[in-house]
Amino acid sequence: MTALGDPTRQAIFERLVEGPRPVGELAGELPVSRPAVSQHLKVLKDAGLVVDRKVGTRRLYQVDPQAVAELRAYFDAFWDQSLAAFRDAAEKEPQDG
Amino acid sequence: MTALGDPTRQAIFERLVEGPRPVGELAGELPVSRPAVSQHLKVLKDAGLVVDRKVGTRRLYQVDPQAVAELRAYFDAFWDQSLAAFRDAAEKEPQDG
DNA sequence: GGCAACCGTCAGTCTAGGCTTACGGTTAGC
């Protein structure tokens, strides 16, 4: 979660969802330098959100679907829980019924 | 996403999933002061993640299920997309046949 | 009215971390 908190990192993440991309290409589309992108990618990689592989002199990064699945499950559980708590609170605090 | 990036804010958010809580109670469970919790709650509220209501002299905060639903949908779409891109990349880069 | 409990906001401090520049390492092509 902390990894996706930064706007730049989220922008990188969203681009990597579409498919594998090299570092330089990402930096060209973003208002930050290439090293900055490289650092963000390291954070995303350490968080397990992206994977990388070398292709020639370039390095391709891509979103790991399994990590997204875990985030999905995280909010799935929270949705059920918050919905139940919300109904519960609505019953105890009836404003017009 | 930025709102949930901070660890303290995430801790608050996770507690509010279980049900409505007053500010002072949250502050008692966390290693930060009450004003800090109040400020975090403001951020969460501005982001639309939580809702609040006054009950006597206290103010109860709670997670808005609809906001969680949106986050869920966000990662849902990304999951499909990243999975498709992942398979695609695997076909183009067959390491062992 | 007076007191206590609970909370939001302001001002100020201080640290985490995002960014850039500079450097070195690796790979492809000749």
Add this chain to the structure above:
DNA sequence: GCTAACCGTAAGCCTAGACTGACGGTTGCC
């Protein structure tokens, strides 16, 4: 071997923002 392209890392700067202490406002109770 030489050059160029691509990238990761280190050092340093600097701003956003997380936190605290102090204050005032509101509500409930006697």
